Amino acid sequence: MSRRRGSLVAVVAAALVVVAAGWQASGRDATAQASTSGTLAATAGCGKAPALTSGTRSISSGGQNRSYILRVPDNYDNSHPYRLVFGLHWLNGSANAVASAGYYGLQPLSNNSTIFVAPQGIDAGWANTGGRDLTFVDDLTNLIENGLCVDTTQVFAMGWSYGGAMSYALACARPTVFRAVAVLSGANLSGCNGGTLPVAYLGIHGTHDSVLNISNGRSLRDTFVRNNGCTPQNPPEPALNSLTHIATNYTGCRAGYPVRWIAFDGDHTPSPVDGSTSPNDSRTWTSGEAWRFFTQFENTTPPSSTPPSSQPPSSQPPSSQPPAGDACSATYAITNPWPGGFQATVTVRAGAAAISRWTVKWTFANGQTITQLWNGTLSTSGAAVTVTNVSYNGAVPAGGTTSFGFTATWNGTNAVPALTCTA
Numbered sequence: 001m002s003r004r005r006g007s008l009v010a011v012v013a014a015a016l017v018v019v020a021a022g023w024q025a026s027g028r029d030a031t032a033q034a035s036t037s038g039t040l041a042a043t044a045g046c047g048k049a050p051a052l053t054s055g056t057r058s059i060s061s062g063g064q065n066r067s068y069i070l071r072v073p074d075n076y077d078n079s080h081p082y083r084l085v086f087g088l089h090w091l092n093g094s095a096n097a098v099a100s101a102g103y104y105g106l107q108p109l110s111n112n113s114t115i116f117v118a119p120q121g122i123d124a125g126w127a128n129t130g131g132r133d134l135t136f137v138d139d140l141t142n143l144i145e146n147g148l149c150v151d152t153t154q155v156f157a158m159g160w161s162y163g164g165a166m167s168y169a170l171a172c173a174r175p176t177v178f179r180a181v182a183v184l185s186g187a188n189l190s191g192c193n194g195g196t197l198p199v200a201y202l203g204i205h206g207t208h209d210s211v212l213n214i215s216n217g218r219s220l221r222d223t224f225v226r227n228n229g230c231t232p233q234n235p236p237e238p239a240l241n242s243l244t245h246i247a248t249n250y251t252g253c254r255a256g257y258p259v260r261w262i263a264f265d266g267d268h269t270p271s272p273v274d275g276s277t278s279p280n281d282s283r284t285w286t287s288g289e290a291w292r293f294f295t296q297f298e299n300t301t302p303p304s305s306t307p308p309s310s311q312p313p314s315s316q317p318p319s320s321q322p323p324a325g326d327a328c329s330a331t332y333a334i335t336n337p338w339p340g341g342f343q344a345t346v347t348v349r350a351g352a353a354a355i356s357r358w359t360v361k362w363t364f365a366n367g368q369t370i371t372q373l374w375n376g377t378l379s380t381s382g383a384a385v386t387v388t389n390v391s392y393n394g395a396v397p398a399g400g401t402t403s404f405g406f407t408a409t410w411n412g413t414n415a416v417p418a419l420t421c422t423a
Contacts, residue, residue: 042081043145043152044400050076051147056095061139062132062391067120068140069099072148073112081151083114084144085294086137088126088159088166090270095120104158104184104270105287106294115148126166128190133166134173138392141177146397156294158182160270161212165189168220171199176345176374176405179297182290184270185209187216194372198228198257202293204264204286207237211268221261225250228257237263243275245285260293327351327423328396330360332416335405341371342410346387347403348421350396355423357394358402360387362417368410376404 045051054072058065073082087103089095095118102108103116110116119133119140126133137157144150155178157167164186171181172195180200201224205217214237225232231252238244245264253259266272271284331347348358360376364383376387393402 043148043150044397045078045145045147046081046149047078050078052144059139059143061136064122064132066136067095069095069118070144071099071103071107071116073115075112076148078149081149083154083156083294084150085114085116086157086170087116087118088157088163089118089121089124090159090161090163092124093163094124104160104290105284106158106291109287109291115144115150117144121162121166126162126169126190128166128169131193133190134169134193135392137170137174142392146400154179154297156180156182158184158290159186160184161186161268162189168192171201171224174374175199180294182293183217183220184286185212185217185268186220187212188220192223194374195223196227198254199224200257200259200293200297201228202260202290204262204289206266206268206272207263208240208266209268214263221259225259228253228259230259235261235263238265240265243277245272245274247289256297262289327353328355328358328421330419330421332362332419334414334416337414340409340411341407342414343405343407345403345405346419347401348396349401350398350423352398354395354397358389358396358421358423360419360421361385362419364417365415366410366413368408368414370406370408373406374404378406
């Protein structure tokens with residue numbers, strides 16, 4: 001994005017601070033409470049003293065020192081798995097600007113029910129060169145989940161402009177990590193590695209955006225209209241100078257994977273207000289929309305990633321439970337079968353001592369072939385499969401877990417193989 005946008009970014013940055021103050025003063029929609037019901041996917045940080053506290057911190061990622069700001073709930077309870085929200089800044093913005101504005105206004109609405117993190121981009125952006133920003137987010141996720149109690153089915157990302165682009169990149173590349181994303185005035189600037197699996201998607205864009213044309217936002221939206229099995233359509237958008245917004249919920253989407261699109265009559269801003277063009281107006285509706293979109297998934301396990309047109313077979317072996325070794329053990333679970341294909345998750349558990357790396361091996365007996373694998377490094381030799389850790393999930397504390405997943409083809413029989421784990 002060009003330098004001519006600097007003044008606009010500065011104005012919006014100031015507006016965000018004012019907007020956050022308005023949200024905090026009014027307490028509007030601050031109704032979400034930490035629920036104690038339902039089955040949650042807890043992390044290694046649960047049940048122990050917190051290893052992280054609120055503040056500005058740094059982490060080594062990809063050979064670089066990267067910074068971030070963490071916001072832990074005031075009444076943090078290590079027995080309660082919390083929602084985790086990433087707030088990603090705009091070009092020439094900063095983690096501090098996001099945190100100061102209440103993480104796009106969500107933190108004042110959260111009522112201490114959520115952990116927030118604002119990462120700092122290199123050169124105040126998210127170029128994601130060589131996947132470095134994906135690795136940064138992976139490293140942060142791993143750090144927070146091991147240091148605090150997080151519900152792994154409740155991880156979200158939100159950002160405006162370049163931050164929206166990075167949120168889209170996370171939805172593309174980490175669909176099994178992020179339950180949903182909110183993309184405000186985004187474009188494909190940070191890449192879309194993968195981009196074939198469903199993720200719940202909220203897109204918000206101005207109809208006469210002079211920085212990133214609304215066609216960019218429509219294109220990002222349509223990626224997840226396809227992935228989520230929604231019925232394609234051309235949603236209505238507000239008329240010029242109407243100072244309104246129109247929200248559309250796509251129909252036909254797979255259960256648990258909605259797509260919501262909101263077009264507003266306005267320019268490149270994260271805080272539009274109906275009936276107003278003032279950058280200092282604190283009445284924006286975007287925070288409430290994002291908060292409601294994220295919290296609709298509270299205490300739910302994300303549905304499997306079956307293609308929308310498929311019908312799963314009536315029975316499949318659910319999982320394998322290999323005997324635990326001295327260093328680590330691995331559990332294989334078929335989470336999502338469909339005719340001719342399936343998705344599986346392998347959970348690696350450290351033994352009595354922490355491990356710094358791991359290798360899982362098995363041999364397919366029925367001609368299954370892996371087509372895509374994430375959160376691990378794959379090598380095959382005929383039916384023999386070997387998966388090793390990647391940079392961000394090799395270290396597992398004693399008794400802790402990490403996981404990787406994959407999609408594969410099968411035909412006729414899909415027996416669960418026996419696994420070995422070494423560390």
